[in-house]
Amino acid sequence: MATFGLDKLVDILKAAGEATRLRLLVLLSAGDLTVTDLTDILGQSQPRISRHLKLLAEDELVERYQEGAWAYFRLRRDGAAAELVRAILATTDPADPVLVRDAQRLVAVKQTRSERAQAYFSRNASEWDELRRLHVSDEAVEAALLDAVGAVRVGSLLDLGTGTGRMLQLLEHLYDYGTGIDASRDMLTVARANLDKDGIVKASVRQGDIFNLPVDGQEFDLVTIHQVLHFLDQPQLALSEAARVLKPGGRLAVIDLAPHVLDHLREEHAHVRMGFSHDVMAEWLGKAGLTVERIIDIPPGGQAERALTVTIWLARSPVTVATV
Numbered sequence: 001m002a003t004f005g006l007d008k009l010v011d012i013l014k015a016a017g018e019a020t021r022l023r024l025l026v027l028l029s030a031g032d033l034t035v036t037d038l039t040d041i042l043g044q045s046q047p048r049i050s051r052h053l054k055l056l057a058e059d060e061l062v063e064r065y066q067e068g069a070w071a072y073f074r075l076r077r078d079g080a081a082a083e084l085v086r087a088i089l090a091t092t093d094p095a096d097p098v099l100v101r102d103a104q105r106l107v108a109v110k111q112t113r114s115e116r117a118q119a120y121f122s123r124n125a126s127e128w129d130e131l132r133r134l135h136v137s138d139e140a141v142e143a144a145l146l147d148a149v150g151a152v153r154v155g156s157l158l159d160l161g162t163g164t165g166r167m168l169q170l171l172e173h174l175y176d177y178g179t180g181i182d183a184s185r186d187m188l189t190v191a192r193a194n195l196d197k198d199g200i201v202k203a204s205v206r207q208g209d210i211f212n213l214p215v216d217g218q219e220f221d222l223v224t225i226h227q228v229l230h231f232l233d234q235p236q237l238a239l240s241e242a243a244r245v246l247k248p249g250g251r252l253a254v255i256d257l258a259p260h261v262l263d264h265l266r267e268e269h270a271h272v273r274m275g276f277s278h279d280v281m282a283e284w285l286g287k288a289g290l291t292v293e294r295i296i297d298i299p300p301g302g303q304a305e306r307a308l309t310v311t312i313w314l315a316r317s318p319v320t321v322a323t324v
Helices: 006-016 019-028 035-042 046-058 080-089 097-132 138-149 166-170 185-198 235-244 264-269 278-287
Strands: 062-067 070-075 154-160 175-182 203-207 220-226 246-257 291-298 310-316
Touching (some): 006 046, 006 080, 019 035, 019 046, 019 070, 019 097, 035 046, 035 070, 138 166, 138 246, 138 291, 175 220, 185 203, 220 235, 235 278, 278 291
Parallel strands (some): 154 175, 220 246
Antiparallel strands (some): 246 310, 291 310
16 A cells, blocks of 8 residues: 555545545445436435545545546546555445445446446347347357457457447456446446446446557557457448557457458448458557457358458557657
């Protein structure tokens, strides 16, 4: 446990030591929430909740991020103050009547979130089912990915174009903290609902641009890009941005389509790229400063002749970063 000067320690304890603010910290330890979520749960006014959150943020106990018109809050995961807050939260009694009521209301908020996600998913299910029939099963791809990344734990995972949050679910046993980024708020609603359903609180999702990620450089041990690049006009730029946020020695796993001739996917499913060859992907990854370590092709097997092959490319950043 880190140590603090007297003034700083008093500030942190004052921030966490007020009843409403402590309740907010307990709720945020269960996942990212908006001000509206928190006002619904605590039954207090939005200005009051916002003021408490501002105080918690000033003392580096929580952090705020924007998603369209919505502001989300979460516990800070880094820093000495965050470590102290986790220790404080570990001493709270989950059977406390106030915390029990808060937890029950949180379940109701997450249920509403899940219903919105299911409505969106249902509207698009037929399109996704059609695409799934075109290539090898998700189970086969996921098994190959698990084999490729191995069983060694990583500190931090970033999933780009996270969609339903499936990579955060699949790799949950590997990472200490996971982040998913997607441009679509509807898909983020689905992802949050899926994380809630699985009780995964060490991962969060947020809105962002894959070409200009809202995260610091050299922050992640493992980055995944699952079935995203074929929707992009300039996928090589997304790979360069992914390389930027990898820690020295970190790995990038790209899962996408091999070259194909199903031209109708352009019009009917907004595919921009007709898959990627080994040579093209290796060239782009090399220009991004990464070294390809493994390539796995997963053919569709006994499915239709015009079905699609999925490829996994696993690349690594240099262990040391060159300095000028």
